[in-house]
Amino acid sequence: MLLIHELRAHRERAITGLRKRGLKEAQLALVDKAVDLDDQRKETQTRLDSLLAERNQLSREIGKLFQAGRQDEANTAKERVAQLKEEAESLQKSMNEIQDEIESCLLNLPNIPHESVPAGQSEEDNEIYRAWQGSMPVLPPDALPHWELAEQYGIIDFKLGAFITGSGFPLYRGDGARLQRALINFFLDEAREAGYVEVIPPYMVNAASARATGQLPDKEGQMYHMEKDDLYMIPTAEVPLTNMYRDQILQESDFPVKLTGYTPCFRREAGSYGSDVKGLNRVHQFDKVEIVHLAHPDNSYEVLDEMLAHVSGLLDKLQLPYRILRLCGGDLGFTSALTFDFEVYSAAQGKWLEVSSVSNFETYQANRMKLRFKDGNGKTRLAHTLNGSALALARIVAALLENNQKEDGISIPEVLRRYTGIDMIR
RNA sequence: GGAGGAGUGGCAGAGCGGUUGAAUGCACCGGUCUUGAAAACCGGCAUACCGGUGACGGUAUCGGGGGUUCGAAUCCCUCCUCCUCCGCCA
Numbered sequence: 001m002l003l004i005h006e007l008r009a010h011r012e013r014a015i016t017g018l019r020k021r022g023l024k025e026a027q028l029a030l031v032d033k034a035v036d037l038d039d040q041r042k043e044t045q046t047r048l049d050s051l052l053a054e055r056n057q058l059s060r061e062i063g064k065l066f067q068a069g070r071q072d073e074a075n076t077a078k079e080r081v082a083q084l085k086e087e088a089e090s091l092q093k094s095m096n097e098i099q100d101e102i103e104s105c106l107l108n109l110p111n112i113p114h115e116s117v118p119a120g121q122s123e124e125d126n127e128i129y130r131a132w133q134g135s136m137p138v139l140p141p142d143a144l145p146h147w148e149l150a151e152q153y154g155i156i157d158f159k160l161g162a163f164i165t166g167s168g169f170p171l172y173r174g175d176g177a178r179l180q181r182a183l184i185n186f187f188l189d190e191a192r193e194a195g196y197v198e199v200i201p202p203y204m205v206n207a208a209s210a211r212a213t214g215q216l217p218d219k220e221g222q223m224y225h226m227e228k229d230d231l232y233m234i235p236t237a238e239v240p241l242t243n244m245y246r247d248q249i250l251q252e253s254d255f256p257v258k259l260t261g262y263t264p265c266f267r268r269e270a271g272s273y274g275s276d277v278k279g280l281n282r283v284h285q286f287d288k289v290e291i292v293h294l295a296h297p298d299n300s301y302e303v304l305d306e307m308l309a310h311v312s313g314l315l316d317k318l319q320l321p322y323r324i325l326r327l328c329g330g331d332l333g334f335t336s337a338l339t340f341d342f343e344v345y346s347a348a349q350g351k352w353l354e355v356s357s358v359s360n361f362e363t364y365q366a367n368r369m370k371l372r373f374k375d376g377n378g379k380t381r382l383a384h385t386l387n388g389s390a391l392a393l394a395r396i397v398a399a400l401l402e403n404n405q406k407e408d409g410i411s412i413p414e415v416l417r418r419y420t421g422i423d424m425i426r
Numbered sequence: 427g428g429a430g431g432a433g434u435g436g437c438a439g440a441g442c443g444g445u446u447g448a449a450u451g452c453a454c455c456g457g458u459c460u461u462g463a464a465a466a467c468c469g470g471c472a473u474a475c476c477g478g479u480g481a482c483g484g485u486a487u488c489g490g491g492g493g494u495u496c497g498a499a500u501c502c503c504u505c506c507u508c509c510u511c512c513g514c515c516a
Contacts, residue, residue, distance in 0.1 A: 045476050049485040056485090059497040063444040066496090078496045085496085249436095249473085370473095378455090380473080 001106045001368045003382075008035050017112035020119045020329030027108065034105035041098045048091040055084045107217060111364040113329050114338035120328025129340060130324040137321065137347045137403040145348045146401040147279030149410065150176065153425050156397075158279065168269065168277070168284035170394070175425045179400075179412070180287060182419030183393050184262050187289035187314065191390060194310050196260035196291055201240030203263055204231040209243040212369035214335035214361075224266050233266035237290035238387045242365060245294060249380060250373040256303060257294035260390070262287065279398060281353060286394035293386040294371065297363070300384035304338065304360045307388045311342055311356050314391055317415045320399055321345040323352065337362045344395065348402035353395040358388030 007014050014031055058081050065074035118127045150156035155176025161169040172180050192198055210216040210232050215223060224233035234240060241259045250257070265288050269277075280286075291310065295303045308324065315322045327339040336359040343352035363382040366372070372380045404411045409426040417423050 042476065045485080049476055052486085053484055056497080060445065062496050067444085074496080081496045372473095378471095 001364060002109050002112065003363065003367055004034060004038050004102065004106065007031050008038070011035070014112055018109070020113050020117060021110060021332060022121055022330045023110075030105045030109055034102050034109075037098050037102045037105065041095065041102065044091055044095045044098060048088060048095060051084055051088045051091065055081055055088065058084070110218075110332075110334040111337050111361065113332055114360070114362075116326070117332060117338060118326065118328045119330075121330040122328075123331045125328040126331055126341070127326040127328065128323060129326040132321045132323045132345065134321060136345065139347055139402075139405065140407055143348045143402070143405055145279065146346070146398040149348075149401045149405060150279070153410065155179070155425060156280070166284070168282070170280065170283055170285075175420070175422065176397075178420050178422075179397060179416070179425070180393060182412075182416045183391075183396060184287060184289060185419050186416055187390055188260065188262055190310075190314055190317075191260035191289060191291055194258075196258040199237075199241055199244070199259050199261040201234075201237060201244075201261055201263065203234055203240075203266075205234055205239050205243065206231060209239055209246065212246050213239045213242050213365050214368065215239060218334045221270050222268050224268060234263060235267050236265050236387075236389075237261040237263040237288065238292060241290060241292040242294075242371075242385055242387065243369065245371050245383075246369040248371060250294070250371075250383065252296065252373055252375055254373065255294065255296045255383075257292075259292040260289060261292075262289045264288075265392075280394040281349075281351075281398065283394050286392060288392040289390050291388050291390045295384045295386060296373070297381065297384050300360055300362065300386060301338075303384075303386055304340075304358065307358050307386060307390075308340055311358060311388055311390050315342065315344065315355075318396070318400070318413050320396070320403065322355070333357075333359065335359075335361050335364050337364065342389075342391075344399045346395070346399040346402050348405070349398075353399060355395045355399075356389040356391050359386060361385045361387075 002014070011031065015028055018028055018031070058077050062074050062077050062081070065071075065077065118125065120126065144152065147156075147158065150158070153175070155172065155174055157171045157173060158167075161167075161171040164171065188198060204226065207216060207230060210223065215232070215235060219235070223235055226232070240263075241261050244259070245257065264285055266285055269282055269284060291307060293300075293303050293307060312322075312324075322342055322344045325341045325343065327333075327336075327341060332339055339357055339359040341354050342356035342358070344355045345351075346353050362384050365385045366382040371383050371385065373383050375381050400413065401410055404413070406424075409424040412420050412423050412425065
């Protein structure tokens with residue numbers, strides 16, 4: 001959530017930034033509306049506060065009058081308080097309405113993009129931040145896409161998953177399951193060695209948590225919701241991990257807070273269709289190791305670089321061709337100020353698949369969840385939150401299968417062999 | 427799922443209708459003392475908002491929400507969480 005006093009103080013910067021996202025004028029108008037409403041709020045609060053102050057004052061006097069046995073005077077004062085109370089109630093009501101309206105304006109305003117974010121409408125306009133310099137995999141002439149390899153080697157069963165649950169819920173078995181587990185362990189070990197504290201969080205969260213990281217209200221339809229208990233299946237470990245620090249005030253010396261967690265991720269992917277959804281390209285349940293960083297505002301962009309380097313390192317070790325995109329304004333997530341996507345080349349499909357998204361949210365999430373810290377002067381300030389996939393499994397598996405297929409099987413990357421115990425899937 | 431108990435500041439823990447935003451202790455910060463440290467002593471130490479250049483003043487918050495009352499941390503209702511016992515169970 002954007003800060004109202006920032007919008008007030010730097011209106012032009014906010015508007016210019018939001019324009020980069022391609023927001024329509026009607027939505028941009030929310031900025032001015034929020035500030036106007038906040039003016040009203042201040043005025044209302046000033047009046048309300050003075051009414052309440054008078055009420056408190058009188059109440060104290062009534063107490064003394066009663067003790068002194070001066071009933072008549074006390075009763076006169078009571079009448080005055082009753083009158084104040086009525087006025088205060090009506091002011092309180094309009095104050096609440098104004099505040100709800102401000103909140104709804106702010107909830108509908110996305111984060112202001114970082115200055116380096118290129119303008120643009122859609123993914124076509126994303127900037128290639130780092131292109132792949134290395135060689136591309138050379139495939140055998142009869143190379144197959146991963147969904148056919150999966151069937152041929154009996155390692156992923158899409159049909160059975162669909163039978164048990166529904167489409168988009170793959171079932172991994174044998175070496176396929178083993179490969180999943182190997183990747184999870186590899187990613188977690190790498191994260192731990194990079195100083196991230198491993199966490200196993202709950203896989204369902206309440207509405208307050210989903211709101212804090214920004215999944216609610218803007219991604220409501222994308223989460224699985226357990227109506228009976230009003231809980232949401234997590235779409236990413238980002239939600240529970242970041243919420244570990246909701247409503248907290250850290251000490252400056254607590255930074256950096258580095259967390260990692262493996263969780264399954266659940267996404268409804270409502271509205272998806274077409275060839276994008278074939279095989280592992282887009283599924284409702286997938287495994288992911290996430291890294292989360294809580295950082296001091298002064299160095300959060302250095303932290304972002306550090307995270308990019310970490311993710312790059314993973315892909316280098318897996319020997320997968322990848323490129324890094326800097327998302328344009330139109331493709332940028334609602335809550336993010338700057339996002340880099342990692343795409344891996346899945347050779348048999350001839351497609352770049354997104355396997356990681358690394359973002360700095362600056363104070364946007366922190367403001368929603370009231371995640372603060374005390375700076376050197378003892379002042380309370382909002383922290384910056386960052387997170388990234390390191391990495392999302394399903395598509396990594398797709399690329400590994402396709403890129404590493406040989407005449408006699410699928411070779412396992414060197415770094416994974418100590419986890420899989422095998423060097424080929426046959 | 428059933429029965430009972432409890433939720434107060436960073437922690438511990440008083441208060442149970444009226445200058446209580448909240449005693450006291452611990453922790454923490456500053457000072458005095460000391461060559462230095464400890465001890466002792468003195469002072470400070472919640473969050474958010476409103477008004478004010480500022481000093482400062484005001485309002486709200488004692489798990490969340492609602493109610494009773496001139497006045498609520500204190501009484502009532504409701505929800506949540508934790509603890510104990512019973513039931514069920516990986």
